Structures are given as C-alpha cells and as structure tokens.
Amino acid sequence: MQRRRIVVLAVGACLVASCSSSPDAGAPTSPTGATAGSTGVETPTGTGASEPVTAEGMVEHLEALEAIAERNDGTRVAGSPGYDASVAYVSGVLRDAGYEVETMSTAVPFYEIEGPTVLERISPDPESWTDGVNFRSMLFSPSGDVQARVTPAGTGCEFSEFAGFPAGDIALVVPGPCFRRQQATNAQDAGAAAMIGVTLVADGRPLRPTLVYPEDLEIPLVAVTADLADELEGGPTVRIRVEASSSYRPAESVIAELPAASDDDVVMLGAHLDSVVDGPGINDNGSGSALLLETARWLAGLDPAPPVRFAFWAGEEEGLYGSWDYAHDLAPEEREAIDVYLNLDMVGSSNHVSFVYEAPPNAPRIEQWVAELFTEALADAGHESEPLDLHGASDHAAFQDVGIETGGLYSGSQEQMTRAQSRDYDGDAGEPLDPCYHQPCDTVDNVDPEALEIHAAALVEVLTALLLA
Numbered sequence: 001m002q003r004r005r006i007v008v009l010a011v012g013a014c015l016v017a018s019c020s021s022s023p024d025a026g027a028p029t030s031p032t033g034a035t036a037g038s039t040g041v042e043t044p045t046g047t048g049a050s051e052p053v054t055a056e057g058m059v060e061h062l063e064a065l066e067a068i069a070e071r072n073d074g075t076r077v078a079g080s081p082g083y084d085a086s087v088a089y090v091s092g093v094l095r096d097a098g099y100e101v102e103t104m105s106t107a108v109p110f111y112e113i114e115g116p117t118v119l120e121r122i123s124p125d126p127e128s129w130t131d132g133v134n135f136r137s138m139l140f141s142p143s144g145d146v147q148a149r150v151t152p153a154g155t156g157c158e159f160s161e162f163a164g165f166p167a168g169d170i171a172l173v174v175p176g177p178c179f180r181r182q183q184a185t186n187a188q189d190a191g192a193a194a195m196i197g198v199t200l201v202a203d204g205r206p207l208r209p210t211l212v213y214p215e216d217l218e219i220p221l222v223a224v225t226a227d228l229a230d231e232l233e234g235g236p237t238v239r240i241r242v243e244a245s246s247s248y249r250p251a252e253s254v255i256a257e258l259p260a261a262s263d264d265d266v267v268m269l270g271a272h273l274d275s276v277v278d279g280p281g282i283n284d285n286g287s288g289s290a291l292l293l294e295t296a297r298w299l300a301g302l303d304p305a306p307p308v309r310f311a312f313w314a315g316e317e318e319g320l321y322g323s324w325d326y327a328h329d330l331a332p333e334e335r336e337a338i339d340v341y342l343n344l345d346m347v348g349s350s351n352h353v354s355f356v357y358e359a360p361p362n363a364p365r366i367e368q369w370v371a372e373l374f375t376e377a378l379a380d381a382g383h384e385s386e387p388l389d390l391h392g393a394s395d396h397a398a399f400q401d402v403g404i405e406t407g408g409l410y411s412g413s414q415e416q417m418t419r420a421q422s423r424d425y426d427g428d429a430g431e432p433l434d435p436c437y438h439q440p441c442d443t444v445d446n447v448d449p450e451a452l453e454i455h456a457a458a459l460v461e462v463l464t465a466l467l468l469a
Contacts, residue, residue, distance in 0.1 A: 062447060417430065
C-alpha cells in the first residue's frame with residue numbers, strides 16, 4: 001500500500017525532565033529520510049504542550065476506573081453500567097482538556113450467569129469441584145445440564161481428532177493452535193454432549209476463555225485447571241450444568257480529536273476501555289486508557305493542533321467489536337488519511353516485560369520504522385525490549401485488516417517470565433507477567449507505576465518522532 005506523508009509539526013516531547021535539543025545521530029531514520037531525536041525536541045515559543053505525562057497522572061485515572069468498577073459489581077465489561085460510567089469518565093476528561101468527543105455505538109455480546117455452574121464426578125468416587133477455583137464456564141457457553149462419560153479429544157483444533165468420538169460423551173480438549181470456538185464447534189459437530197477445555201490459572205483462579213460470540217453454540221462448555229483435567233483423563237462420568245444467557249447490548253467507543261486538528265496524515269492512538277466480566281480491568285486495559293488520557297492532556301496545549309486521534313474501544317474482550325466496526329466503516333479516503341495506528345493494551349503489568357509489536361520482514365516501511373522507534377526509545381532510556389507478534393489478540397488487528405499500518409506496546413499477561421527476562425527486567429522468573437490477568441485482583445495494586453512510566457516515555461518519544469518526520 002502506498003505511504004502517505006506524515007505532517008511536519010513543532011512538537012515538544014519532554015517526559016519527566018528527559019528532553020534534549022538535538023537529534024541523536026544513531027536514531028532510526030524515517031522512510032522520508034528524517035532522523036528522529038531519541039529524547040525529544042525543544043518546543044518553539046508559544047507552541048508548547050502542557051505538563052508532561054506522568055505515572056502519577058495515570059494512576060489517578062486508574063483509581064477513578066477502579067472506583068467505577070467497585071460501584072458496579074466489580075466489573076466494567078462492555079454493555080454493563082460499569083462500562084457506561086467508564087465512557088462518561090473518559091469523555092469528561094477529554095472534553096475538559098479541549099477535545100471534540102464523539103461516541104460510536106456497537107452491539108456487543110453480553111454474558112450473564114443466572115445460576116450455579118456445576119461440575120461433579122458421578123462415578124467412580126463421587127466428588128464436586130468448586131466454580132472459580134477448579135473450573136469456570138466459558139464466556140458465551142449455552143445453558144445445559146449433561147451427565148456423561150469424559151473422552152479425551154486431543155487439542156480438538158482439527159475435526160479429524162474427533163474420529164471415532166462416541167456421540168453423547170463429553171469431550172476433553174487441551175490448548176492447541178486454534179481459538180476455543182473452533183474446539184467447541186468441532187466437539188459439537190462430532191456429537192459431544194458438552195466440552196471441557198484446559199485453561200490457565202491466574203491468582204489461583206482458572207481463566208475464563210471466550211468463545212467470541214454466542215451464535216451457533218448449543219452445548220455447555222466449561223474450562224478447567226490442568227490439575228483437574230488430569231483427574232478427568234481416565235474417563236469418569238461427570239455432570240456439567242451451566243445456567244447462563246447471552247444477548248447483545250449497545251456499547252460506546254469514544255473517539256476524540258482537537259477541534260483544529262487536520263483530518264489528513266492522522267496518527268491514531270487506541271486502547272480498549274472495557275474489562276472482562278470477572279474483574280475491574282485496571283491493568284487490562286485501564287492502563288492503556290490512562291496512558292491515552294494523559295497523552296491527550298499533554299498534547300492539548302499544542303498550537304497548531306496535531307493530527308492525533310484518540311480512541312477508547314468497546315468490546316475488545318469479546319472480540320474487537322468496537323475497533324472492528326470503526327475500521328471497517330471507514331471510507332477509502334478516511335483509511336488513506338490515517339498514517340499509522342498505535343495500540344496500547346496492558347502497559348502496567350506488575351511483573352512486566354516491554355514488548356514492542358513486531359513488524360514482519362515484509363511489513364510496510366512505516367510499520368517497520370515504528371517498531372524501530374519503540375525499540376530505540378526504550379533502549380535510550382536504559383530499558384530492554386522484545387518484539388512480539390500478537391496476531392489478532394488486540395485492537396490493532398482491526399486496522400491491519402483494512403490495510404492501515406500499526407504498532408504498539410504491551411507489558412504481558414498470562415505469559416510466564418523466563419530466567420533471561422528476569423535478569424533483564426528485574427522480575428520474578430516462572431511467574432506470570434500479570435498474575436491478576438482477567439481476575440478480580442486486577443486493581444490499582446496490580447499495576448506497576450514504573451512500567452507505566454517506562455511505556456509512557458516510549459510512547460511520547462515515538463509520537464514526537466512521527467509528528468516531526
């Protein structure tokens with residue numbers, strides 16, 4: 001795809017008193033030949049940004065989002081009152097900073113547990129397990145009450161793995177190279193009465209996998225810990241009961257720009273605003289949302305107004321609903337006007353690693369340059385980083401799908417820190433990068449202010465380079 005020019009603006013990029021007035025000779029060079037300063041540039045008189053982005057400012061936003069969740073059953077899931085209050089908070093902060101704010105409604109699937117979820121062994125050796133400790137219903141699992149024998153079916157990612165599967169049994173599948181939904185539909189098509197899938201554990205609780213959307217699912221679907229899966233390998237007879245409902249509810253994505261900002265050569269920054277149903281989502285993804293709010297406040301003092309567009313997405317946790325609708329509703333000329341989309345999803349993980357969205361070797365030049373900029377910005381500040389291909393796991397995928405180049409930062413979720421990473425990042429080897437991922441403990445206490453500061457500094461430097469190129 002042809003590249004657009006990126007507008008030349010005089011932008012200040014001071015963060016925590018780390019400014020320099022001269023470019024770094026070793027900094028990455030843009031596709032247009034411009035060299036970006038590694039620690040920002042001086043702001044011409046009368047055109048300066050406001051106060052620098054700080055971790056303290058981001059924490060204030062995180063505390064506000066946590067308070068919203070506390071008033072709304074501990075969640076800010078899209079379609080809930082907690083999410084609506086989050087939209088109101090973000091919109092108010094942006095308007096107070098001088099932004100024009102629009103909202104875009106998207107229908108998102110909403111899952112409600114309507115009764116106790118049950119998993120118990122009938123024979124041999126009857127035993128009942130505990131919901132939330134040993135197992136969870138999968139997100140968008142249909143209701144059902146099934147008693148049958150458990151039969152292993154490998155990963156369940158290929159229908160061939162169900163060859164000879166006894167119709168009416170309960171399929172037991174392990175994680176594989178496919179989405180949970182593929183496992184579920186294969187099991188269903190093979191005649192399984194229900195499916196049990198192995199899931200990871202965070203904060204001592206099994207994670208609740210998502211099935212993305214409720215349509216065409218007919219059997220109850222639960223996720224269990226690896227320890228419980230081992231007990232089920234021998235083929236006991238178990239009972240599964242799920243009482244739940246799925247529906248669609250409207251949820252608003254928030255889009256903001258400064259009134260005088262150009263509609264051409266746009267640098268777009270985005271983060272999802274929603275949490276999962278099981279927690280307040282303060283790292284995932286209050287952290288990305290807080291970084292966007294502080295960055296928006298910092299840019300609001302610039303004259304002329306920079307062509308930066310901010311987006312806070314609805315329904316990412318259910319399957320990128322808000323960003324997908326936005327990106328795919330853009331007219332061709334609107335897509336062409338967006339030079340790059342930068343995604344911020346989980347940038348304050350307590351056992352963090354600095355991951356830079358990886359640009360493959362055949363990626364367009366801007367995408368490669370953005371990855372280099374993030375890597376260089378982190379290195380300049382004395383921090384390690386690693387490239388990571390997130391595939392379709394966050395909102396950048398919606399923009400990639402329509403041909404808009406992307407980049408971004410991520411500090412980790414359920415991945416376990418390696419020994420090498422523990423040396424590089426002074427973290428805890430063998431522990432999850434975010435031990436409270438998708439859990440009720442994903443609160444402000446789960447966020448590392450140092451990680452916020454590191455990734456805020458990198459974003460400011462990269463954004464400055466893009467606007468000056």
